[in-house]
Amino acid sequence: MSELRLNLITREWVIIATERAKRPDDFRQKKDHKFLPEHLNTCPFCTGNETKTPSEIMTIASDGSWKIRVTPNKFAALNIDGERTRINEGLKHLVTGVGRHEVIIESSLHNTTPALMPNEDVAEIINVYKKRFIDIYNDPRIEHVIIFKNHGEKAGTSLEHPHSQIVGTPVMPMQVRERIDEARRYFDNTGECLMCSTVRAELAEGRRIILDTEHFVTFIPYAALSPFHIWIFPKRHTSTLAAMQDDETADLAYNLKTVLAKLYHGLDNPDYNYVIRSESPKECGSEYFHWYLSIVPKVVQTAGFELGSGMYINSALPEESAEFLRKVKV
Amino acid sequence: MSELRLNLITREWVIIATERAKRPDDFRQKKDHKFLPEHLNTCPFCTGNETKTPSEIMTIASDGSWKIRVTPNKFAALNIDGERTRINEGLKHLVTGVGRHEVIIESSLHNTTPALMPNEDVAEIINVYKKRFIDIYNDPRIEHVIIFKNHGEKAGTSLEHPHSQIVGTPVMPMQVRERIDEARRYFDNTGECLMCSTVRAELAEGRRIILDTEHFVTFIPYAALSPFHIWIFPKRHTSTLAAMQDDETADLAYNLKTVLAKLYHGLDNPDYNYVIRSESPKECGSEYFHWYLSIVPKVVQTAGFELGSGMYINSALPEESAEFLRKVKV
Numbered sequence: 152m153s154e155l156r157l158n159l160i161t162r163e164w165v166i167i168a169t170e171r172a173k174r175p176d177d178f179r180q181k182k183d184h185k186f187l188p189e190h191l192n193t194c195p196f197c198t199g200n201e202t203k204t205p206s207e208i209m210t211i212a213s214d215g216s217w218k219i220r221v222t223p224n225k226f227a228a229l230n231i232d233g234e235r236t237r238i239n240e241g242l243k244h245l246v247t248g249v250g251r252h253e254v255i256i257e258s259s260l261h262n263t264t265p266a267l268m269p270n271e272d273v274a275e276i277i278n279v280y281k282k283r284f285i286d287i288y289n290d291p292r293i294e295h296v297i298i299f300k301n302h303g304e305k306a307g308t309s310l311e312h313p314h315s316q317i318v319g320t321p322v323m324p325m326q327v328r329e330r331i332d333e334a335r336r337y338f339d340n341t342g343e344c345l346m347c348s349t350v351r352a353e354l355a356e357g358r359r360i361i362l363d364t365e366h367f368v369t370f371i372p373y374a375a376l377s378p379f380h381i382w383i384f385p386k387r388h389t390s391t392l393a394a395m396q397d398d399e400t401a402d403l404a405y406n407l408k409t410v411l412a413k414l415y416h417g418l419d420n421p422d423y424n425y426v427i428r429s430e431s432p433k434e435c436g437s438e439y440f441h442w443y444l445s446i447v448p449k450v451v452q453t454a455g456f457e458l459g460s461g462m463y464i465n466s467a468l469p470e471e472s473a474e475f476l477r478k479v480k481v
Numbered sequence: 482m483s484e485l486r487l488n489l490i491t492r493e494w495v496i497i498a499t500e501r502a503k504r505p506d507d508f509r510q511k512k513d514h515k516f517l518p519e520h521l522n523t524c525p526f527c528t529g530n531e532t533k534t535p536s537e538i539m540t541i542a543s544d545g546s547w548k549i550r551v552t553p554n555k556f557a558a559l560n561i562d563g564e565r566t567r568i569n570e571g572l573k574h575l576v577t578g579v580g581r582h583e584v585i586i587e588s589s590l591h592n593t594t595p596a597l598m599p600n601e602d603v604a605e606i607i608n609v610y611k612k613r614f615i616d617i618y619n620d621p622r623i624e625h626v627i628i629f630k631n632h633g634e635k636a637g638t639s640l641e642h643p644h645s646q647i648v649g650t651p652v653m654p655m656q657v658r659e660r661i662d663e664a665r666r667y668f669d670n671t672g673e674c675l676m677c678s679t680v681r682a683e684l685a686e687g688r689r690i691i692l693d694t695e696h697f698v699t700f701i702p703y704a705a706l707s708p709f710h711i712w713i714f715p716k717r718h719t720s721t722l723a724a725m726q727d728d729e730t731a732d733l734a735y736n737l738k739t740v741l742a743k744l745y746h747g748l749d750n751p752d753y754n755y756v757i758r759s760e761s762p763k764e765c766g767s768e769y770f771h772w773y774l775s776i777v778p779k780v781v782q783t784a785g786f787e788l789g790s791g792m793y794i795n796s797a798l799p800e801e802s803a804e805f806l807r808k809v810k811v
Contacts, residue, residue, distance in 0.1 A: 152559060154576070154577060155650075157576075157652075230482050241682055242678060246494075247485075297785075299784070299785025306785070307782040321485065322485055322487075324792045325493050327790060327791065348572060415540075426789030430519060455630060455646070455756050456646070459627045459775075460648075460656060460657060461627070461657065
């Protein structure tokens, strides 16, 4: 019989199709591989085309040229200039669309991806995330900052050149607020952080762990929302990415690069999104929230059931998916 | 400048990209049209292949053969047999995967779709929804029932034959509970139903209305989550689909068929999901919740931003989309 598992962090039920579950190999992508060049003249993120993007906010240099480049998103969803103004008229609640929307070009090479980079390069990207994260929160109009990466068309990007994005919104997203509220409720009931408790329980059971290093644990959650849904949690309780220290950054880079490489080789370069979920540094020190990184490979299509209920049907057993990824050599 | 609009019913902020918004025509699908036959020997939902699906739960007959057929889903996510049992062990919360998962085959014709059917046929489908909805809630193991349709591959179906699905879950989805809680909070504050207030405000402003009939109003919400996101609300306050009367069913059929036909002709048969959001008939009479039908055309791809924040970026102006659909002749 299938079973429903409650994800205590997202607070949603997941139907785990235990009986007719697919094998991990069934999620391997059948892609038409195309040869990507190291440099593409028409790519706005390739070297030599820097004028096709707005002027850079920061760069990481290497041997006289840039290695990582951060620019405002040319097609920004939010305007950097302007005042945050609120208008309430009857049922219409409006806030002006001010905020930050930046692109982090992760490499000067068109045809690489974090799964194929050295750990040190991934650590540099994470350091850039942290710097931009802190800087954007310094803007008093910003209530929340989201860091994310879209890899591949099914993940919502048509740009092949490796990049991630960071958005600062002038409002607090309700989904984020609800998850913080749930974590606070758990803290009220138990005196413990929900994520710290989750790390301890996952490590004790061990069956869903992919990587266990000094500072981080990478695992498939008990109630994974979709096949190969992966979480990377810091072991030290910290509510915000801003508090990450250098040795932790290096360790996170190892975890992120390694698990992305396991997906790349084990499932043949699936499209994926990842996001960093963190509290604001202004809340730094909250005892009940704990930042983490969530990876969602786009190997299945959601439909009306998920739309209408918020619940998910996961046709992969989290325990089997984790075992499969543990065995992938990278 | 773009603007953020708060959707009071989903409780989520939407970034409406007013400045660089796309024109309604930009969402027209560029499809390779393929000729679909009226009957396909290999289709499990076509006549003559009834043994390829489980035995029917109900049928609507016409001229000696079936016109609508309801069967258990052959690949059901939940088992019809078994006890609802709950196991709580530490952080693991589990409920056995019992429930209902049925398929409503909407026509014996392989190549039709509600957008092309006579209103009366759509009314018969809606009547079947209502009957199965009430019957499934009679199962004491069922906490919530979701009715939905997936039309096209981007909406999560590979079966061309027109069909919808109904799922009864042994748990209450958190997303549904949160929306009911929000509606109750509005009721506590105002003494009014949030959806009744929304209908009144939308009709008063008029700019986002697509259809306004005796019993229903079809509109694009002020804070539509995505391009051409459409709501059909009953004007009479009723918390549950189970309370719909025959003249209302006929009027809903007209609204649903007409707006689907407008999408079909105006955007060239886009893939879409629709869902019916309703309280349980056991809660019949609740003053604060109001059932409705939500249509989400799959004309854009969500990505890491939506995943990480729950917020949406809508690149179509709701007012322009509604005007466009009002003008599509069907």
